[in-house]
Amino acid sequence: MGIPVFILAGLLVHCVFLVSIFDIYFSSPLVHGMTPQQTPLPPPAKRLVLFVADGLRADSLYELDSSGTPRAPFLRGILENNGSWGISHTRVPTESRPGHVALIAGFYEDVSAVAKGWKENPVEFDSVFNESKYTWSWGSPDILPMFAKGATGDHVYTFCYAAESEDFGAEDAAKLDIWVFDHVKSFFNSSRSNQTLFSALNEDKVVLFLHLLGIDTNGHAHRPNSREYQENIKQVDEGVKEIASLIDNFYGNDGKTAFILTSDHGMTDWGSHGAGHPSETLTPLIVWGAGVNYPQKVTTQLFEDNFLKEWKLENLKRLDVNQADIAPLMASLIGVPFPLNSVGTLPLEYLNTSALFKAESMFTNAIQILEQFKVKMSQKKETTLSILFTPFKPLSASEQINILKKIRLYIEQQKYDEAVSLCKTLINLALEGLSYYHTYDRLFLGLSIAVSFVGWTTYVILVIIKAHTDLTKTVSANKKKSTVLFYGFVSAGMIIAFFLLIQACPWTYYIYCLLPVPVWYAVVKEISVIQDLATNVLSLHIGQFIGFLLVCILGIEILVFSFFYRSALTVGLLVFAGWPVITQLWIQAKTKALIWTLLCVILAIFPLMPVVGREPNIPLVIAAGLLTILISLFLLAYFCKSENKYRDNEDLKVYFYQMFSVALSTYVVGSTHDSLKIKQGLPVMNQIISWMTLVFSPVLLLLSPTFLFERLFSILLSLMSTYLLLSTGYEALFPLALFGLMFVWINMEQEALQHYGLSLKPKLAVFNFTCTMDITQFRQLHLDDVRRSFFFVFFIVTAFFGTGNIASINSFDPASVYCFLTVFSPFMMGGLLLLKVAIPFVLVSCAFEAVQVTTQLSSKSLFLIVLVISDIMALHFFFLVKDYGSWLDIGTSISHYLLVMSLTIFMMVMNGLAQLLTTQRLGLPRRNKHHSM
Template identity: 70%
Template sequence: MLLFLALGLLVHLVFFVSIFDIYFTSPLVHGMTPQFTPLPPPAKRLVLFVADGLRADSLFALDEAGNSRAPFLRNVIIHEGSWGVSHTRVPTESRPGHVALIAGFYEDVSAVAKGWKENPVEFDSLFNESKYTWSWGSPDILPMFAKGAGGNHVYTHSYDAEREDFGAHDAAKLDTWVFENVKDFFQSARGNQSLFSKVNEDKIVFFLHLLGIDTNGHAHRPSSREYKDNIKKVDDGVKEIVSLFNQFYGNDGKTAFVFTSDHGMTEWGSHGAGHPSETLTPLVAWGAGIKYPQKASAQQFDDGFSKEWRLGNWKRQDVNQADIAPLMASLIGVPFPLNSVGTLPVDYLNSTDLFRAESMFTNAVQILEQFKVKMTQRKEATLPFLFTPFKPLSDSQQLDILRKARSFIKQEKFAEAISLCVELIGLALKGLTYYHTYDRFFLGVTVAVGFVGWTSYVLLLIIKSHSSLTRGTCEDGKKPGRLLPCSFAAVGVFMVFFLLIQACPWTYYLYCLLPVPIWYAVLRESQVIQDLVASLVTFPLSRLAGCLSVFALGIEVLVLSLFYRYMLTAGLIAFAGWPFLTQLWTRAKVASLSWIFFSLLLAVFPLMPVVGREPDISLVAVAGLLVLLLALVPVISANKRESTLLKQERLIHLLQMLSTVLSVHVVRSTHSSLLRKQGLPLPNQIVSWATLASSLAVPLLSSTALLQRLSSILLSLMSTYLLLSTGYEALFPVVLSCLMFTWIHMEQETMQQCGVSCKQKLASLQFSYNTDIDQLRQLCLDDIRRAFFLVFFLVVAFFGTGNIASINSFDLASVYCFLTVFSPFMMGALMIWKILIPFVLVMCAFEAVQLTTQLSSKSLFLIVLVISDIMALHFFFLVKDYGSWLDIGTSISHYVIVMSMTIFLVLLNGLAQLLTTTKLQLYGKPKTHLT
């Protein structure tokens, strides 16, 4: 079993990693020639303000009194510069947002997971191309633009990470720190000749990263007074900095200012997905080289809210976020970032038509350079007879368009030249996508073949080892000949040579070679396949069709539940009718009524809102009280059996109950302290981490009696879960656990109904690694139902209180009992553990079901694996690379979620066995329980 688990884990890890090679590879290429406009730029210096987490509507909209929250920037829009909305891409996180703004390309998602301060890949940026860049702000953002910059010309000034505290009294101090340090910098420059000469050079950049708005949004929501007041403070700070620059440089008119944001924020204080509140960010530009406000009579923007901004009289010019990088580069005359895919928004430029046309021509050549390098790399890595070039942009077409554009510029037909360059940029970007996804179909087919092979192998293994469908001739019959292994060996050798010739990455060998041994193992079981076909022929056709239809319907419900959470409600309501479809209603009315009640109660949770809810600590307290009541069940059960609990176990049980009470107190205390803006109390933090650290160890000290061990696991994990809860979701594991306890009772009744003798009562069953082989039995159709129940409950555990397909359904307030200082990976790990706790509870209940139904854990686990893999295969074919970025991201995330669930299933199956069967002794010798 351990060998099979290891093999299954390896196979699923390969399938899981494949999605990153297929969809999440870095778009960067190297070896391009820098391109810049050969004309004097309009600005000598650029000041970039990035208000982290600022929504477009929060800046542009008027308050209840009809006044602007940012009067200075609104005045700029009306009297001094140009404005619009910058459209970001998914994921709407700080790192990819800043990379798009400053480097001009959309970073792949894997870079977000690999690091923030360190770069997984080196990339060119506006800062690198500048003569000097000075930056102030967050230690999470600034270093990634300094690392790898050629020469010592990018200077960073960041505050300590501890300042990024969501529980701080006033997060706006982060922005105040930036503004004050910029003032101090220029004050010192006046008395430092070396620094003074540097800040008076051409082609320099000043970057002010303002994190206060994002921090206040996470802590208090964008509708809060703190968030809105922070916008006003940022506006005041920007006004002061603009005045400072004008004074320092003597109003020379050579400073360009750009104000924007990396991403927006939802109403519930999160970001990461594709909601308009996250993807629509403000852009305001003014100063040297920027057009003055342009009157507009009737602008139509179908966004449903811009009318409320009352800016319809001034021309709004929307851009993609990556377009801002070439705009800034053209303003100060530096080469466009080498990997930029942005299109220069020429309507922002207040310059001659010649400069605009030349800048757009430079933009086109710069993107075309990337296309050429990408095409060359792909051509060199592909066999000549297999290479298919991007036909819409051949070498002759490239030269023809460039020649025409240059001719138009010479003839002073600047509008025609710009239009032709925009057309060339569009073709080059399509070509970049074409070559970037060149291997996608090949890899997809390879992984799908391996996936189907693995699922087929597991099915055959179930039939061979755990059913009575075969005649047992697989092992006793004649051995397979040499033709089959030789044929597969030849296929493997061919694949190796094919990949070697094309210099493919080593991961390609995994994806292409893994199906070979898998399908060899499948075809070796030809006798099992023959027996299966023979058995199905004799099986009643109507019953077979009915079973397959029900199974297919169940799979589709599971698949649809990832798109529509209410499908889980429909499934749970259907589950409630299970006792009526069997004779359970007559045999066990109490258990049946409990099953119906808890199924319907659990069905309410998928209908509840996953986001936008306000904290309700009273519900957390109610959940804690219910957990304490459940903890009394094993004690009452033990008393009824006139059994005595060991002193150690009584002590452990009491301490777990006290831990639950303490967790509720910590949650209430922390919430109250944060409301008073007094931060996270240190004792609360210590208790929280201690509870988390002990949550998996304490249950191992309790009795291995089924009810007592499950109760101990629930108590221990719920203490942690309560600390990670802010509202009604704290009740979810309680209701889920009640349903799991009922499920265990129902399955034992089902076995008695089927005529299988249960030697022991439920209260006297013991978890143990050493299962009596005589108790194990062959699989039956009812076991498929049990396996389906498990997968369904696992999906409910994932999606019962949230939609983990969307990053923005996570509420950072959930981790405030543990930490409030921003730490993306630590906070993410705590969120994941919160998601996994219901998962662990279901898996432990599944261990009990296997014990009560006298079925080997391997056989039932294999059926679960097949169901999960069929779901994963569904989502693998549903992954798409077209449509909106939200659609693409959602389709990929569904596959990742199901694959993660399958991998976690393999790992947590072992964890559940450990939690249910392992017994630790603090002192003395283990004693035998009286049963």
């Protein structure tokens, strides 16, 4: 297999591995074709008002301030005197769109839906708004349109402010909520002179939705403990009071309006959400009005947390719900069909209705979820051979009929408690059955991918051994055997394809199930290599072989462990610090070894630092900028003194421009955050400089000389000028420590070369990246090259986890991009944050490029070893993926797999980018600098 074909095959195989996880774990759980289910009794309310205070934490609303008074006196009065209250437990990811879908449609979106778009939902779904007679909504253009677009007919109306209003750098985001309250008031005032609107407002089954984004925006910009966030809560409280009074007066206090106030998600102390901290997943729920229970006095409550005592609410019954339970509650209050895809369970304790109404509503809830189960089962049955189909036994057709008959009998006999209890049992069974059929194909798809994984890794190892070592001798294949082998695998592929065809499987299943065929065909074709290898291994000292194997396993396990505990990287770096002592490098190069040890220890500190929960520390960012300039001056002085006759002194001007860019970035960071602190917004000039720096930094880099140290130095300066603009604290120092270690690593690898007695050891001072095109013939792989590749993978993982973890990447903290923009733009902000994550990767990749060319190895041979290491890690995480436990556990395990799989593909891209950044140069041709080394 040629190099281009191998690279293409590798990319395709890894893309399949990566995409497969979405089919296996992230396929949409929604089904269509159910019959709408509605409670047959008249509802207690004619209309519903839903207030969603985006980003409002439960404790921020319920707790008393330092003077012992409530932050939201009106809402406090409601829960003490007029309504019911509790905590709504959200799921990860705690983002705005999924939170609103759970509230209004009753189901939890899968993570893939979050990735597919913020403003539009990737799948069609039913909602309380869709089932209503009329819905009017006011608020954010990021949330409201998706509920209107998914509605059948023209009865969901939206009133949105401009997207530019969502500015994290604005003086006070509470204006967003004031906009909503003002427009609702104007709406009701105008309805008095508009007979059509007035008539519509007086219909039954009406919903009014007020989306209040100010608290969320102020939380991101100023943190939840800030005066702005807490003042915004008071303003929302006053606004809710005014709107509730306005609506009651409009309808003549008819007592037919139900009110609900809740939040889509909370927020961490540091102003982010998206991971799974309790401050993000605990949101308030206050319900009052028509059909809602009054406060229930109690003496004891069974909650393990200490919130009730802190909030001085221990004597009022707290009614906790899952976020998806709010949708059936809303549907029940106004008498609309339960959303078709809802998986919520009606929280009966919130209802102040007859026992019959509660029982009938619960029965409707059970039937609605059972309908989803039936559709899901029939879909799976249609696409599975009858002899292979295994039904969900706890809820067989006869069992369904039996339970439904019992519930109906209990209701007729007025045994309402028994009916409700049996309904809850039926709901739980139906939800279990939905999960069972949703994951029905997971086992055989997972096995197919695992078999492909093992086959691919085996094939890459065989390619390494065959092409880059002296362990085997090439043996020509027997043509007759090869033909039999080929037709054997083709036949196996045809059988698998036929099996999938008769089951009407999706086209992606063909890819996952057929992939092992060509992969294992490639492995079996190399049977002669396997035989040679087995012979050579047996002739080796078995103790040495086992020792080498154990070291490899231990190294990979440390890498895997670091995904769960960042401190494992600290342990690894401290072990690396002793590398010169373990080998003989300490004797050969004492100064370099000492610096290596020192830098390993310095870098080992970063994984021990907090990743989230820290306040911005702009002085540290400024210090990092000044330190970069200081190091630059020292290196420039060194380059000026260097006696390199091939170096053009005019090239040094490029570095002065880059140093000026770093200085400018340092100034912009300090200036921007000072401006935001005094609420003057993002200065336009700072924004222009930031974007120009981002665009022109790579251009300056490509103008610099391609000599090894000069080009690497230029890469650091170019990346640092952008990285500083994206930093808010100690992480600004991380690239400096990482680059220092990479710089010494290149030198240390030079010292390690003499172990092989290589006479063509290049002199690094005059080494030019453009003179490295013909090194593939220099030497074969040695065991030490496995160590080099492992170092590279370890440093890549360190580049990612050195200042962050899965939770910190998931958490949305826009403070890092304030130099570029403050107006909410998820894709732009996300792109800039990904760039920040990628910059340390680029530093490591460029250093590895330098290592492989100076140690006279082809990038292919070293990269193949890297591929094997990362694939073994990926297979690890494939088996560690969970589909049980908390949503955070499930999400984290999948994130680990996605990260390693992305890393494998990403390193292929990084390899090409590193070659571009190290070898290419812009500008007119100058005097010939090429020379033999």
